[in-house]
Amino acid sequence: MKPTDYHTHTPLCRHAEGSVREYVQAALQQGLAEYGVADHAPMPNEPFDDWRMLSSELPAYFDWIAEAECLARDTDLQIRCGLECDWVSGIESWIDHLHALRDWDYLIGSVHYLDNKWDFDNPLSMAFWNQTSVEEAWRRYWDLYLDMVRSRQFTIMGHADLIRKFGHRPSGDLKRYYIPVIEAMADAGSVLEINTAGWSKPCEEQYPSREFLSLACEAGIPLVINSDAHAPQDIGKDFERALTLAKETGFSHLARIKRGRIVLMPIDDTGSQDEPEQA
Ligand SMILES: [Zn+2]
Numbered sequence: 001m002k003p004t005d006y007h008t009h010t011p012l013c014r015h016a017e018g019s020v021r022e023y024v025q026a027a028l029q030q031g032l033a034e035y036g037v038a039d040h041a042p043m044p045n046e047p048f049d050d051w052r053m054l055s056s057e058l059p060a061y062f063d064w065i066a067e068a069e070c071l072a073r074d075t076d077l078q079i080r081c082g083l084e085c086d087w088v089s090g091i092e093s094w095i096d097h098l099h100a101l102r103d104w105d106y107l108i109g110s111v112h113y114l115d116n117k118w119d120f121d122n123p124l125s126m127a128f129w130n131q132t133s134v135e136e137a138w139r140r141y142w143d144l145y146l147d148m149v150r151s152r153q154f155t156i157m158g159h160a161d162l163i164r165k166f167g168h169r170p171s172g173d174l175k176r177y178y179i180p181v182i183e184a185m186a187d188a189g190s191v192l193e194i195n196t197a198g199w200s201k202p203c204e205e206q207y208p209s210r211e212f213l214s215l216a217c218e219a220g221i222p223l224v225i226n227s228d229a230h231a232p233q234d235i236g237k238d239f240e241r242a243l244t245l246a247k248e249t250g251f252s253h254l255a256r257i258k259r260g261r262i263v264l265m266p267i268d269d270t271g272s273q274d275e276p277e278q279a
C-alpha cells in the first residue's frame, strides 16, 4: 500500500530541521503517495511563542511547498499543503483569516495551550503541572478540544489526547472525555489522525489511545496516519505499526484529502489509486 503523511513540519517553526530536498527524498524513500506539509501556523499578537513561523514568514512557507512540488514533479509523489493551527479560546476569526490565505488542502486543528498560555506539551513548561490536578488539566483540555471540533474550521483533528504526552492520565473510565468529542467529530465530518510521534515521547503511546480509536471507528470517523515529523528521518515513521493498530481497532479504510475533499480508500489497497479524484 502507498501511505500518506499529512502532518509534517519545516524549520520555519524553529524546532524542526532538514531541507525541503531531504523531506521530499524521505517521502520518496518511504514510498508515500502524498507528502503533506502542515507547519505550526502563525498566531495573532506576535510574538506569541518561539515555536512557530511568523506571519511575515508565510511567503517562505509557500516557497517551501512550491519547491517540494518542483522536486516531486517527475515522480508519483503528490504534495499537499496545510497548516497545523493552534486552538485557543477566541481564535475563530484568526482561523478564518488563515483559511483565506490560499487554497489549502486541509487545516489541522491542535490544542497545545490551556488558558491561552500554558503549552502543556512543552518540556520547558512542566512546572505548570504542579499547579493543577491531572483531572482538571484533562477537563480543560477536552473542553477546548470539543470547542475546536464544533467550530468546523479544521479538516483534520490533531493528536487527540496530547494531554497525556508525559503520562498524566486521570483514573477511572476515560470515555467521559472521549465520547463527547467523538460524537462532535462524527457530527462535523472531521478526520482523525493516528499521530505516530507519541511512540517516541515519554508516554510511549501513539495519539490517540487505542480506546479512543475503537470508539471513533464505531462512530464512522475517517482516519489518516501521520508522523508529525520535525526531521526528514521521521517522515512515515512507525507507519506499519500504526496500520496494524488501525486494523486492530476496526478501521477498514484510510482517508485521502485534497482541497478539503475526503476520499476513503480500502486500508489494504491504498496504493491502487494515487489520485483521490472520484469524490
Ligand atoms: Zn512542533
Ligand SMILES: [Zn+2]
Pocket (backbone or CB within 6 Å): 084, 110, 112, 158, 159
Ligand atoms: Zn502539534
